[in-house]
Amino acid sequence: MSSTLSSQAPRTHRPLAVPLPHASPRAHVPPLFRHGGLRALPSRSCRLYLGKDTPHTVTLSQRQRFRPGFAAASAAGAAWAGDPAEWRNSEAGAAEETAFGEAALGDPGTYDVASNERWLSQEKARLLTVQGGKVPGGLLLTRGKWQWVERGPSLYRLVGHMSFHNTSSKQEIFIPQVTAGVVLLSSHSIDAIRTRVTIAPRHPGGKPAARADGYWAGYITRASESTAMEVTVEIRADSGEAALAHLKAARLDVHYIAYGPHGSLPKAQHVVLPLSFPPTPSLSTALAPAWRSIAPGISVLAVPTHLLCHLDDPLLVLKWxxxxxxxxxxxVTVGETPLAIMQGRFRHPDSVRPGAVARWACRPFHPTSSLATACGMQSLIDVVGAVRVIVAVLLAALARIVLRQRGVFYRLAGQQARLIDDVTGTLPPYDQFITLGPLRPQETVDGLSAKLGCGVAVVDVNDLKKVQILAASSGVDHERLTAALLSNPAGNAEEQTPIVIVRGCSKS
Structure with missing residues (x-):
């Protein structure tokens, strides 16, 4: 197995081998965490699946994981030499597993249902905010939990559990049809790659059961009830491992019908599944990104990540x-769009149904504005309401004509008006979606700061030297942070560096 494959291996319920760090422990541990003790976790036997039926057992010996906090777990783990199962059942092992699951085996827990269980349990509530609590057709499909169950030289298999929710308290909603397809993103040609998607219903009580021919039998969801389905995505390469190694992500497009008193309404849900992960973060010279000096005493570090998606818990992403x-x-600064993506706050234009207000209100905006299209404006209306948008447009026009003031609309329409990114506003595959601003940014940074033990900020930065700090934890010097980010160290193209660490901007 190549080192490239092992370093990118995602966490699944079939553990994959990862490269073992043999460098000096202190070379991998920042000064902030050296005082808590180093953690040498017990050896673990893992199964590496080189093919569908070709498991190979390897032992992870002397693997050391260095992460902040959990000093008690660190001390106990360093001296532990027993069975891994006993370690996990111990108090220290439970603390370690609860905090990071098995995320240290190659990714920040993206495909580890144990790590992101709590994060994904809140997905339905977050999705309801995307359209202001209104669900067209009364049927909501979550993106759900996913596991990467097989990664071989010529086969990737991912399995997801997605749920339909009838949001009506009175009406029954039919699901007569469900279909799905996959779009691949790769740095090379995908001509030699084939995809297959299978959908199996997982209804309460098991009836109707999944059919062998894959046909979706119509199902009725009663008022306020839910049902589920299991989706399997297979990606095969005719030419072996090389073709799959260049894959960056897969986008699953699920199309379904919500049938009821409203009529027959075509709907869709879209799931982005990352297939490539950067090398395990390290302070070693070979892997560490480079710090850049911005001003005397201020430096920045743009940190590369995988393609973030709804599966990613922001806390685990920052820890990893x-x-x-x-x-x-x-x-630690996080871009507002990447945070919104992790919160699942993006929607396809096909799901947006512009009304008369949206078509009227979008006309005064500059063509490059995200609110200059009917779908972009309707996305804002769905969140803040049509009345607020109408008032904001009228008063903004009056202020511009009479008082020669600009920007009044954004102040009246609310923060989301500034944060919406229309199509082409971010990197693929999200460039085909409308992305809203993040949900509750101040609460988010306060929670992240408390867990990480450092300052955290959510920012919106572009190449025009415009910096907006949406939210920042206490102790962050806003003026110095703004100056540090003016050059946009994260970039505006496909750098895939949504995290920027800023040194020298804390209040003394």
Whole structure:
């Protein structure tokens, strides 16, 4: 197995081998975390699936994982030499597994249902906010939980559990049809790659059961009830491992019908599944990204990540990618769009049905504005309401004509008006979606800061030297942070560096 494959291996319920760090322990641990003790976890036997029926057992010996916090678990783990099952059942092992699951085996827990269980349990509530609590057709489909169950030289298999929710308290909603397809993103040609999607119903009580021919039998969801389906995505390469190694992500497009008192309404849900992960974060010279000096005493580090998606818990992402580089006083900044993507706050234009207000209100905006299209404006209306948008447009026009003031609309329409990214506003495959601003950014940074033990900020930065700090934890110097981000170290193209660590911007 190549080192490239092992370093990108995602966490699944069939553990994959990963490269073992043999460098000096202190070379991998930032000063902030050295005082808590190093953690040498017990050896573990893992099964590496080189093919569908070709398991190979390897032992992860002397593997050391260095993460902040959990000093008690660190001390106990360093001295542990017993059975891995006993470790997990111990108090220290439980703390370790609860905090990070098995995320240290190659990714921040993207495909580890144990790690992101709590995050995904809130997905339905987050999705309801995308359209202001209104669900057209009364039927909501979550993107659900996913596991990467097989990664071989010529086969990837991912399995997801997606749920339909009848949001009506009175009406029954029919699901007469469900279909799905896959779009692949790769740095090379995908001509030699084939995909297959199978859908199996998982209804309460098991009836009707899944059919061998894959046909979806119509199902009725009663008022306020739910049902589920299991979706399997297979990606095969005719030419072997090389073709799959270049894959970046897969986008699953699920199309279904919501049938009821409203008529027959075609709907869709879209799931982005990352297939490539950067090398395990490390302070070693070979893997560490480079710090850049911005001004005397201020430096920044743009941290690369995988293609973020709804499966990613922001806390685990920051712990995995940012924590190895942190020192006391550092500030971790996260782009507002990547955070919104992790919160699932993106929708396809096909799901947006512009009304007369949206078609009227979008006309005064500059063509490059995300609110200059009917779908972009309707996305805002769905969140803040039509009345607020009408008032904001009229008063903004009056202020511009009489008082020569600009920007009044954005102040009146609310923060989301500034944060909506229309199609082409972010990197593929999200460039085909409308992305809203993040949900509750101040609560988010406060929670992340408390868990990480450092300053955290959510920012909106572009190449025009415009910096907006949406939210920041206490102790962050807004003026110095703005100056540090003016050059947009994260980039505006496909750098895939949504996390920027800023050193020298904390209040003394």
């Amino acid at each position: 990618y940012a924590a190895p580089y942190l020192q006391p006083g550092d500030i």
